[in-house]
Amino acid sequence: MRYAMAIDTKKCVGCSDCVVACQTENNVPIxxxxxxxxxxxxGTYPQLETEIRSERCNHCDNAPCVRCCPTxxxxxxxxxxxxxxxxxxxxxxxxxxxxxYDARYMHPEGYVDKCTFCMHxxxxxxxxxxxxxxxxxxxxxxxxxxxxSDVSVMLKKRKFKTLIPEAGTKPQIYYLI
Amino acid sequence: MREEIIVSGRMNPRIDPxxxxxxxxxxxxxxxxxxxxxxLFFAALYTIMGKEKKYPAAVKWAPFIAPVVLMIGxxxxxxxxxxxxxxxxxxxxxxxxxxxxxxxxxxxxxTPLSFIWSALNIKEIFPNWDWKFQWIRDFEAFCRKNIIxxxxxxxxxxxxLGIYTGILFxxxxxxxxxxxxxxGPLFLTSGLSTGAAAIMLMSKSHEERLLFSKIDLILIxxxxxxxxxxxxxxxxxxxxxxxxxxxFLGGPYTSAFWIFVVSLGLVLPALLEIxxxxxxxxxxxxxxxxxxxxxxxxxxxxxxxxxxxxxLY
Numbered sequence: 001m002r003y004a005m006a007i008d009t010k011k012c013v014g015c016s017d018c019v020v021a022c023q024t025e026n027n028v029p030i031x032x033x034x035x036x037x038x039x040x041x042x043g044t045y046p047q048l049e050t051e052i053r054s055e056r057c058n059h060c061d062n063a064p065c066v067r068c069c070p071t072x073x074x075x076x077x078x079x080x081x082x083x084x085x086x087x088x089x090x091x092x093x094x095x096x097x098x099x100x101y102d103a104r105y106m107h108p109e110g111y112v113d114k115c116t117f118c119m120h121x122x123x124x125x126x127x128x129x130x131x132x133x134x135x136x137x138x139x140x141x142x143x144x145x146x147x148x149s150d151v152s153v154m155l156k157k158r159k160f161k162t163l164i165p166e167a168g169t170k171p172q173i174y175y176l177i
Numbered sequence: 178m179r180e181e182i183i184v185s186g187r188m189n190p191r192i193d194p195x196x197x198x199x200x201x202x203x204x205x206x207x208x209x210x211x212x213x214x215x216x217l218f219f220a221a222l223y224t225i226m227g228k229e230k231k232y233p234a235a236v237k238w239a240p241f242i243a244p245v246v247l248m249i250g251x252x253x254x255x256x257x258x259x260x261x262x263x264x265x266x267x268x269x270x271x272x273x274x275x276x277x278x279x280x281x282x283x284x285x286x287x288t289p290l291s292f293i294w295s296a297l298n299i300k301e302i303f304p305n306w307d308w309k310f311q312w313i314r315d316f317e318a319f320c321r322k323n324i325i326x327x328x329x330x331x332x333x334x335x336x337x338l339g340i341y342t343g344i345l346f347x348x349x350x351x352x353x354x355x356x357x358x359x360x361g362p363l364f365l366t367s368g369l370s371t372g373a374a375a376i377m378l379m380s381k382s383h384e385e386r387l388l389f390s391k392i393d394l395i396l397i398x399x400x401x402x403x404x405x406x407x408x409x410x411x412x413x414x415x416x417x418x419x420x421x422x423x424x425f426l427g428g429p430y431t432s433a434f435w436i437f438v439v440s441l442g443l444v445l446p447a448l449l450e451i452x453x454x455x456x457x458x459x460x461x462x463x464x465x466x467x468x469x470x471x472x473x474x475x476x477x478x479x480x481x482x483x484x485x486x487x488x489l490y
Binding site for chain 1: 181198257260270
């Protein structure tokens, strides 16, 4: 089993509903967010092209945060999701510095927090909060090992990219282009 | 031309707009750790070589600083932790892939050793010192008997401590400025150099000062070579590392790096040491203070500039 997410950059309108849904579902403290929306503009005026991406922890296969964690608090859960065990986290910040995507933050209570792929929902057979609320249905979540899952089907049909693959992290959020 | 902006208003404290997860605590600790490593390395080295009598400052006096600076460093590290009640989790596991885990464990070896070393020499300060309990006297006798193996353990563990302070940074490929294996040897050399400076400050004999002046001069030479080498590596690397080097080549950290670290912290003390070797009278306190100042500035500049360097996508 390998959980992954595919996000259609051609369908995303950048409404930030995924951000609000995540904050509500996961009780993210005010002033923080686990996911965010990036607008990337390429070219020179008037030939401009904009890509909109909903970003979050990439749940990397080769996760630098798991590698540098001194206590084993950052770990791979079943299905490859990268999670933080709050009881083991000492709040040293090494994983925050190690993430090329800046996807982690220090929770006001002291431990490090980040996107969990909404494992508490996924375990019950539901989709992550961000995926379930997306008004343009541009996000797909599922198991890469299952050829019939939403994410496998989309990655077969469409061209895709990942963010900073040259950092060697093997990210598992795929952007359909 | 490409421009990327976060449009959902992400402003996570300590992450945005530029990563600033580590403040003064970490560079201060890295400096003090390197300083202690340098002092303990020379103490162990000259004990193994059997030159305790010839170089008393290196073997007996300067090591009194080591436990003090290590305790201040550890306090700084503890202050940096945000989930303090759980700090003991560091010692429930050994994570070979995590430099921080290496550091936590090597400190468990070096810190007690530095205390034992100071305790063995305490009669130098208080000639009438008595340990009161027989078991402490027995332990002291045991340590004195096995001083050479203890010195070997201290020398190797202080080298690991010195080099780990650099590897801690270089293991982060997310921060291109830190992601160079030169940082390990550079911080180790700088730690040894600041250790030599501390010994120079403590020493009362001209011969010993001159020896550590010479050692320090060589170490500064190695540091300058490593810095040049680091920039050569960056400029021949990927765009993100070229951008990282530019933080020091015209970017916001240019003056801090070239004035405080290189000019005042390395070149000037090296010149003063050369003059001293040529029999000019140079107050040792100036040279040693400049070396220590350069060491602390190097940790601060690299810690802060590293957090400003990043992958852009």
